[in-house]
Amino acid sequence: MMITFLLNDRLIQTALSPSTTVLDFVRYEADLRGTKIGCREGDCGACTVLVGTLKDDNMEYMSVTSCLTPIANVYGKHVVTVEGLNLDHLNKVQQAIVNHSGTQCGFCTPGFVVSLCGYAITSGKNPTYSEAISSIDGNICRCTGYKSIERAALEITSELCQKDPAHPMEWLVSKGFLPEYFLTVRERLSSIPKIADISGKIPVGGGTDLYVQKFDDVQNIDLKYLFDRSGLRSVHVENDLCTISSSSTVTDMMTSESLQRAIPNWLDSMKLVSSTPIRNIATVAGNLANASPIGDLTIILLAMNAQITLANENGMIRKVFLKDFYKGYKKMDMQDDEIIIEITFDLPEKNTWFNFEKVCKRQYLDIATVNTAIGMTMNHDIIISAHCSAGGVSPVPLYLRKTSSVLSGQKLSVELIRRAAEILATEIAPISDVRGSSEYKRLLLRQLFYSHFINMFPFMFELKELI
Numbered sequence: 043m044m045i046t047f048l049l050n051d052r053l054i055q056t057a058l059s060p061s062t063t064v065l066d067f068v069r070y071e072a073d074l075r076g077t078k079i080g081c082r083e084g085d086c087g088a089c090t091v092l093v094g095t096l097k098d099d100n101m102e103y104m105s106v107t108s109c110l111t112p113i114a115n116v117y118g119k120h121v122v123t124v125e126g127l128n129l130d131h132l133n134k135v136q137q138a139i140v141n142h143s144g145t146q147c148g149f150c151t152p153g154f155v156v157s158l159c160g161y162a163i164t165s166g167k168n169p170t171y172s173e174a175i176s177s178i179d180g181n182i183c184r185c186t187g188y189k190s191i192e193r194a195a196l197e198i199t200s201e202l203c204q205k206d207p208a209h210p211m212e213w214l215v216s217k218g219f220l221p222e223y224f225l226t227v228r229e230r231l232s233s234i235p236k237i238a239d240i241s242g243k244i245p246v247g248g249g250t251d252l253y254v255q256k257f258d259d260v261q262n263i264d265l266k267y268l269f270d271r272s273g274l275r276s277v278h279v280e281n282d283l284c285t286i287s288s289s290s291t292v293t294d295m296m297t298s299e300s301l302q303r304a305i306p307n308w309l310d311s312m313k314l315v316s317s318t319p320i321r322n323i324a325t326v327a328g329n330l331a332n333a334s335p336i337g338d339l340t341i342i343l344l345a346m347n348a349q350i351t352l353a354n355e356n357g358m359i360r361k362v363f364l365k366d367f368y369k370g371y372k373k374m375d376m377q378d379d380e381i382i383i384e385i386t387f388d389l390p391e392k393n394t395w396f397n398f399e400k401v402c403k404r405q406y407l408d409i410a411t412v413n414t415a416i417g418m419t420m421n422h423d424i425i426i427s428a429h430c431s432a433g434g435v436s437p438v439p440l441y442l443r444k445t446s447s448v449l450s451g452q453k454l455s456v457e458l459i460r461r462a463a464e465i466l467a468t469e470i471a472p473i474s475d476v477r478g479s480s481e482y483k484r485l486l487l488r489q490l491f492y493s494h495f496i497n498m499f500p501f502m503f504e505l506k507e508l509i
């Protein structure tokens with residue numbers, strides 16, 4: 043089968059395996075060596091490219107790590123490498139980096155240029171410096187020092203404040219942010235015919251887990267590509283029931299206005315998950331089905347008491363509570379021919395409190411040492427129901443059954459929280475590993491459990507009352 047997409051200004055049709063990474067295609071088939079290979083694990087951002095998708099007659103661009111993206115996932119889309127951003131002189135982003143001495147060896151620079159051009163395209167009416175910095179949260183530079191790159195980001199932001207909201211793409215072209223061919227992309231993509239779903243045995247969403255864990259095998263695995271499968275990509279609320287289709291990305295969840303309205307600190311919690319280019323492709327089903335004991339979305343959804351819907355090849359559908367899904371280390375209540383199609387949970391009501399805590403070795407772009415979430419529905423000071431979860435303290439992402447049950451139906455008090463923390467200690471079995479000793483993880487989870495209450499009820503509890 044032929045995978046068709048636009049690579050910069052050029053139409054590509056390739057018979058290479060759909061599992062080939064965009065990175066390998068770009069460097070070794072198209073011979074565009076500006077896109078660099080640093081880690082091949084999504085950690086460094088040297089391989090960042092933009093992917094533009096035609097949606098409702100508009101182009102939507104996002105940055106992605108090309109080392110983890112199969113070419114099947116860019117079918118019918120616009121892939122932009124640093125070469126595709128070049129003009130016959132430096133573009134505005136490149137010039138800003140030069141103006142502020144934001145490059146030394148230059149290895150990371152194409153990645154930064156691509157991410158900042160992505161920010162230039164996606165920035166709205168009032169672009170902010172903090173949005174510019176967030177756009178490069180997946181890019182690492184080992185030699186320049188970030189201050190000069192940050193100053194370049196500031197210069198770009200002040201230019202973008204002038205952007206014409208009625209004709210953003212034309213403005214970006216006229217001001218030298220982007221080459222002119224960007225204005226033809228929408229039309230060119232609309233003429234690429236749709237293809238049937240590429241079916242195989244092993245499901246793959248964004249690939250951010252599979253391509254890291256099984257990179258050497260991935261060429262030989264018969265993959266079932268779900269990222270663009272129709273009907274699997276929406277975050278939808280009806281009658282206070284939230285339904286997240288399985289290929290929705292972390293970014294889709296993060297930017298959902300319904301979730302932002304219903305869940306306090308939703309944006310801040312989501313920003314703790316990986317980095318912008320990973321969040322743009324990492325799917326919720328991938329997070330649940332990789333069964334990592336520290337998956338952030340898994341821990342959050344356990345505390346929402348979420349249900350998942352599975353479908354097999356014959357269209358048989360069944361539902362299972364997420365808290366009953368994990369049977370042992372990387373073992374799930376899911377048959378080989380089943381896939382997750384959606385996740386549902388009751389949107390927190392006004393009297394429901396929610397909190398997520400995550401501690402890692404560094405604040406951003408790191409997986410958790412320990413993470414935990416809690417959802418509690420209250421009637422004044424009585425806890426009607428509680429759902430509490432913890433990661434990094436057991437072979438599975440753990441729903442804390444006893445702790446949740448001891449809280450439910452009780453009056454909220456310091457004594458109750460202390461008692462619940464004691465019960466919690468009996469439910470976990472952390473192991474010592476590179477992320478910390480078992481004693482440390484125990485202590486950490488207890489403190490994070492206390493943090494839930496301090497954050498949810500700041501006027502009720504002082505830290506010293508709890509510890």
Ligand SMILES: Cc1cc2nc3c(=O)[nH]c(=O)nc-3n(C[C@H](O)[C@H](O)[C@H](O)COP(=O)(O)OP(=O)(O)OC[C@H]3O[C@@H](n4cnc5c(N)ncnc54)[C@H](O)[C@@H]3O)c2cc1C
Binds near residue numbers: 380
């Ligand atoms: C640099 C980096 C940083 C990361 N940081 C974090 C982090 O901070 N927090 C965190 O939680 N995770 C993190 N991750 C892990 C990963 O990004 C997430 O778990 C992500 O949600 C996986 O989604 P995916 O679509 O990329 O999964 P994929 O790699 O596509 O798939 C993962 C697994 O799920 C299966 N699968 C995929 N879709 C389905 C489906 N619909 N039904 C059944 N099975 C399915 C696949 O077969 C595979 O076994 C990070 C990864 C990287 C590379």
Ligand code: FES
Binds near residue numbers: 087
């Ligand atoms: S090569 Fe490091 S993120 Fe892709």
Ligand code: FES
Binds near residue numbers: 144145151183184186
């Ligand atoms: S300039 Fe050398 S790694 Fe960034």
